[in-house]
Amino acid sequence: MRVVSNLNELEALRSEWGNATVALVPTMGALHEGHGALCQLAKKSAQRVIVSIFVNPLQFGPNEDLERYPRPREEDLQRCQDWGMDAVFYPSVDVLYPTGMENSIKVLPPESLSNRLCGASRPGHFAGVATVVLKLFIALRPDYAVFGEKDAQQLFIIRHMVKDLLLPVALLAHPTVREIDGLALSSRNRYLQTPQERETALTLFRILTDAQTQMHESISPLPAAATLKAIAETRLAEAASSSPVAIQLQYLEAVEKETFQPAKTLHPGVKILIAAMVGSVRLIDNLDL
Numbered sequence: 606m607r608v609v610s611n612l613n614e615l616e617a618l619r620s621e622w623g624n625a626t627v628a629l630v631p632t633m634g635a636l637h638e639g640h641g642a643l644c645q646l647a648k649k650s651a652q653r654v655i656v657s658i659f660v661n662p663l664q665f666g667p668n669e670d671l672e673r674y675p676r677p678r679e680e681d682l683q684r685c686q687d688w689g690m691d692a693v694f695y696p697s698v699d700v701l702y703p704t705g706m707e708n709s710i711k712v713l714p715p716e717s718l719s720n721r722l723c724g725a726s727r728p729g730h731f732a733g734v735a736t737v738v739l740k741l742f743i744a745l746r747p748d749y750a751v752f753g754e755k756d757a758q759q760l761f762i763i764r765h766m767v768k769d770l771l772l773p774v775a776l777l778a779h780p781t782v783r784e785i786d787g788l789a790l791s792s793r794n795r796y797l798q799t800p801q802e803r804e805t806a807l808t809l810f811r812i813l814t815d816a817q818t819q820m821h822e823s824i825s826p827l828p829a830a831a832t833l834k835a836i837a838e839t840r841l842a843e844a845a846s847s848s849p850v851a852i853q854l855q856y857l858e859a860v861e862k863e864t865f866q867p868a869k870t871l872h873p874g875v876k877i878l879i880a881a882m883v884g885s886v887r888l889i890d891n892l893d894l
């Protein structure tokens with residue numbers, strides 16, 4: 606497996622690969638089996654696979670976890686090797702932001718997509734994501750790029766960017782990979798240190814599956830906002846009474862999958878999205894009804 610860290614090495618690798626089809630798996634490292642599933646999808650789809658590992662400063666807010674975000678380089682490279690990856694692109698900040706972070710040209714997704722849900726509590730986050738993903742597409746020129754459905758809003762915005770900017774890359778999405786009890790795999794799960802924190806983190810999945818069950822059991826359409834509010838109240842009260850770990854809901858919303866605009870009722874074709882602080886750890890999840 607090749608590990609390249611600058612654009613010259615990347616160019617050399619691209620010309621060695623000739624006309625082979627290339628799939629990119631963009632990541633911020635701290636790799637887990639969820640990334641492993643993206644890598645396997647990439648392997649099935651293209652002749653060469655490259656994983657990028659870059660903790661992108663532009664997508665972190667001033668009070669977020671940029672400094673403490675895990676960067677287990679050797680462990681990550683070993684995983685990529687074990688997953689049969691052809692190469693890893695491991696750039697430093699100045700390689701992807703050669704004119705400096707302050708002077709960087711940014712991709713601004715439409716506010717109607719980027720200021721809601723995760724964007725409401727993370728201003729600038731999706732501009733940071735779109736900017737770095739576009740840079741990776743330009744630098745690596747992949748035929749395919751693979752993203753996880755756990756970051757549903759991110760995926761929607763990247764699809765929008767690819768369409769709007771006429772980018773010659775096919776996006777592939779992989780369903781969220783979960784632990785046996787339903788906890789969505791995430792690099793931030795490693796911050797959940799105690800069994801109580803992990804148990805409290807399951808509240809997100811329980812809220813989502815409650816919504817799914819209630820929709821299936823109801824004979825008439827359920828109003829989205831009121832139903833989700835009632836489910837959240839019940840589950841959050843239950844979590845508060847059984848665990849000392851605080852959980853604070855940031856959003857719980859139903860959107861139409863095709864447009865990402867708020868859904869009025871719970872029906873098939875709706876996606877429920879949730880974000881919450883579990884202790885000091887911010888977790889997100891979503892489920893299609």
Ligand code: PAF
Pocket residue numbers: 631632633659661664734737738756759
């Ligand atoms: O989902 C992630 O890991 C990141 O947001 C991405 C797409 C690699 C951009 O930094």
